[in-house]
Amino acid sequence: MKLYLTTLAVLFLSASPAWAQAKARSDSAATGKTVARVNGVALTEVDLMREMLVMFPYARQHGGKVPQTLEAGLRKGALEMIEFEELVYQEAQRRNMKISATRLSRAITDFKKQFDSGADFHAFLVSEFRGTQQTLRKKIRRSLLIDDLLDLEVTRKSRVSDAEVRAYYDENSGKFHVPRKASIQTISIVIPDEATAFEQAGSRRRANDALRQARATKNAEEFGSLAEKISEDEWRVMMGDHGAIEEEKMPPPVARVVFGMKPGQVSDVIKAENSYCIVRLNRLDAARQLPLAAVQTQILKDLRARRVDQLRAALNRRLRETAKVEEFS
CATH class of the missing domain: 3.10.50.40 (Chitinase A; domain 3)
Incomplete structure (x- = not known):
């Protein structure tokens, strides 16, 4: 499972021009449609569209629209991602994880900085959250909890040691041979x-x-x-x-x-x-052999990315084992 952005960054996308274009193109009734339920919690077309725009950041150049040739694949991947995030959020709640008031306030302040004026921020609240900051606070809190659990179960466990980098270099020396x-x-x-x-x-x-x-x-x-x-x-x-x-x-x-x-x-x-x-x-x-010093940064990056994908996929499988996930066409 590919790591795209933090869930808070996905929420920030709601304030982007691409998101505004996408919503303007969509039927208002369709955006509220339930596309999946995770242990009874509804995920809507809005959630799905937002994730699709994260996966396809060039939507603004396409009038807020995903090209038809890519839509089916992006939709499938985005649906899997929002289901995964809801499972992670529910797991964070089950563990009784907390977000401090100070941290939540700081995240809300950072979110507001995206807007040119208070009027723009209020217009966004009206469009996305019916004008209430309380709903926004809940969304940001949810995003922070998801990020915290992923940090605990994925980021911290994905560290790669110098010894692992060296072992990979030695075992794959042919990859670093320049003919x-x-x-x-x-x-x-x-x-x-x-x-x-x-x-x-x-x-x-x-x-x-x-x-x-x-x-x-x-x-x-x-x-x-x-x-x-x-x-x-x-x-x-x-x-x-x-x-x-x-x-x-x-x-x-x-x-x-x-x-x-x-x-x-x-x-x-x-x-x-x-x-x-x-x-x-x-x-x-x-012909020459690239020294470890020249490639260790890239090896570290590649090994960590692979481990992140493996840990996220394992977490997803584990959470789904005891969950009820329903999808609706």
Whole structure:
């Protein structure tokens, strides 16, 4: 189960332009429709729409609407998420977890700071909570309780030690091996599909002429200018520059030649699959192993994200075992 935002952040979304657009597009009767019940507690279309906008943050560019091609998948994921959050909230209540008055007041103050004026805040209250701050307080308290229980059951348990990072690095050393690369420019002369011998000979003559001109260039810039003029593939708009390419990603005939060259050299004509190719080698980068220090931050991030997903999924399964969850189409 993917971690998106804190539940308080989801509530903050209610004040966003995207949410206003989405609500404006929706039928008012439909937004109050019950889409699920968790141990008898109703979850509405409003809750579902809000979560869908969290999962698809580009809704504002789409007029507050989720693209039809994504809607079914987003709706399913959002429904699972709001059910999970309600289960977590009910578990926090069962454990008699508390939110201090000071913390609740601070969260409400932070929420109000989103609005440009008191009038805007009041308009939001009227639209979302029938003008009562008490309902808002309950919503924020609920969000804080959910976040607290998730912190207890997921965040604190998802810590990854330095030893675990080191073990992952040692056991997956191949992932941190950088193969040798060559920075090249090319000039290509295309061989027509199903070319006759005469057509192939014509392509070869043009390639030989291109080679003569390429050998006369003195640097990468001159080679690139020539590639712009005479190369017959799409790389000509990039002055024939392919950047740094791994050996295995090159056509084998080209790789065999390139990795035997020295920087600054121009190859002979190389016959590739559907073209004659001339290569200028600009730089060779030897294969190397990334040290742990260079990748430990990313490893830590990846391991922790994986553990968070596992812990959330396990918590979801555990809470559902004793819950009654009903869904309505």
